[in-house]
Amino acid sequence: MNNQATLQADARVSSRHAHRIRTWGNWVGLVLLIVGAVIMLFPLLILVLNAFKTTADYNATGPLSVPAHFSMDGIISFWNKSNFPLKLGNSLLISLVVAVVGVLLSVLNSFALGIGRVKGNTLILLFIMLANMVPQEALLYPLYVMFKWMGFYNSQWSIIIIFTIIQSAYGTYLLSSVYGTFPQAILEAATVDGASRWQILRKIVLPVSWSTISVLFVFFFIWTWNEYMIPMAFLMSEKTQTIPLALATMQGQHTMAATDLASASLLSIIPTIIFFIFFQRKLSQGIVAGAVK
Template identity: 75%
Template sequence: MNKSQHIRSWSDWLVLILLLLGAVVMLFPLIILTMNAFKTIGDYNAAGPLTLPAHPTMSGIVGFWKTSNFPVKFGNSLLISLIVAVLGVVISVLNSFALGIGKVKGNRWIILAIMLANMMPQEALLFPIYTMFKQVGLYNTQLSIIIIFTIIQSAYGTYLLSSVYGTFPQAILEASTIDGASRWQTLIKVVLPISWQTISVLFVFFFVWTWNEYMIPMAFLMDDSTQTVPLALATLQGQHTMDATTLASASLLSLLPTILFFIIFQRKLNQGIVAGAVK
């Protein structure tokens, strides 16, 4: 092994160690949360939050499951997040194809307007959309949340994808046109297969972001039967005085679906990030 290879091997080990330390730091809150979720209140009071549970129990998880009607909240969050993720991706692709590849007249100004809209805080949107959905009779319905977040997520997706499609190889597009492909065929058979990894990243992000949303669902979903998982946790905190172990159990149960979703789509997410980096 020459000197340069020896130095590179040491630098690789150093990077790996730093990444492992970073992973431990990032996962530390989740580890503490999991340990406390399986503790009794006696264990927590006696040993504090940084010890393993002496008498592991699922009473906190079971209690939150029953008290918050968690299966209904889980179903609501899953339905809303999946629909928003799918619709957000579809609208983002269609808008970006028109703006980035179709070269719609004034596309730069349109993209600028979308970017400025993305910068607007949700607090500024609450009153106008509350008034609008109240007037059309969609207040306190899951459809209102689906519409709102589909627009919000697709605006971000349009801004991101349009910049990607704006650098799409013109030679490929010209070849498809010479072969007689229509605009629709070019999108389906040429553009989508090449950009599928990037689109899959958007799908994962849209799902997780929508699942974790709290403020707008809190203002729009009043009935218990329409509420989502984050609202279940907040409502339980407001209605009951919870001990630390019950709060940890509720938080863990609320986080698990997004963690599992991320793990399932992790490979697609990594491929999408690498594909974007290569481009």
Template identity: 75%
Template sequence: MSQATMQAPTSQAADAEASRSRKTNKSQHIRTWADWMTLVLLIVGALIMLFPLIILAMNAFKTIADYNATGPLTLPAHPTMRGIESFWKSSNFPLKFLNSFVISLVVAVLGVLLSVLNSFALGIGRVKGNRWIILLIMLANMMPQEALLYPLYTMFKEAGIYNTQLSIIIIFTVVQSAYGTYLLSAVYSTFPQAILEAATIDGATRWQTLIKVVLPISWSTISVLFVFFFVWTWNEYMIPMAFLMDDSVQTVPLALSALQGQHTIDATQLAAASLLSIIPTIIFYIIFQRKLNQGIVAGAVK
């Protein structure tokens, strides 16, 4: 049998494989009607979600006369920065922004730290009665904020930290870490025991196991908690309203509430103020978007 005869079947098999590969690639690039319908529904859903933000941005650049004449659903006829400039100066927005940023960032960091330590003890350390402890934490976290106001007011008055940012940081660190403890405990309870046993055999201490083994694997979930804690604290209104009396320590949501008079309201200035208040959270989300997506995917895989 000649060499050409031996190579013929091999050449035919290679051609057949290449043909199948081309058909597979072609079929992968052909979208079905279901794919197109899904894409259209996603676009419509995104537009619905963005519609309030679009309306807010349109009205933020209107004059009062333009708003009264055409209503909130039209483009500004004479775009202006008057509303933004007025709110920026009257509310001392840079100071309010700094207060909100510091409080939210410190709460996010401390909340994540407490959540990790508590969850490591409850989920991996297997503390006796850990299920009852987690249940108690969740029941406390489900209490309405109104029920916490008077006890916290009395306690902080006695401690001398009422009307300070420290009081808000303490409150929301405890509140956010309660939710984070519940979530991370569920994640750490399913942590592979073989990895932990291998770390113990290698001589790792509890702290080394947490820092070098547990944290790197659960970093995506922790990043999600960090983003959520920051945004949730930034948007809080009721407790800061009750505990921050001086203008120098108030946050952005409290500055927004000052724009609503008893009988009148400047809709364009309120829209401008609302737009300024949500831009930082949007920027913060964009910065951590990749980590947020990774954490959500990791949670879905688990």
């Protein structure tokens, strides 16, 4: 009896000690995460500080000080000189169309390869993976010749087509591995109940994978928004250019002060920050769902 009581007491002590260790570990992890977040947000903080400074204020106090005089001259200047509303509309149009169509193609392709069990699906996925590894620089000349022949050069449709294919290739490769592990018993039961392929996709597969699809949508939008090299080669006129191209063009045409450059950079990333905040919950759900799977 005494031995049993001693063992129970030792177990309680061990449990308390383990709980204390986990608690300290959690605190250490939280501190490290906060430090990492501060380090990652520090460049954005410096950008915001300098975006609302005057040039004289920047020259007098440097980049790390708080603005002595709040100024929006740099933002107004970039807004007017770059025709920012037009560039914003171009970026939104291209990024949204690529994200929506890219996700749609990724889902349909992945359903066929991962669940439909298309013959040679492993070989097809291998080619898709290899295509994702091709650097964009190697694609420029063949794409230039093709779109020049098609009459889509200097058109937003050329960028939409290119990045829809690039993003959907990545999405197909990612979703196919997810759909490949989908429980076959559920699919067979739905087939026995008379469900068509379209009904299986719409009522069974999509609800389960919606979080992962949301992550792809967010990534496709941001990746396309930030693209510079291919749009630079295909969008020549001001009417078709995107925000990253407008920022680069302003730097090339004018000698920009550090405060003007900070203002232009801040204005160019605000839409993606708003988009990311709006879809942040879906993004977190998709990451957690992927970790659980």
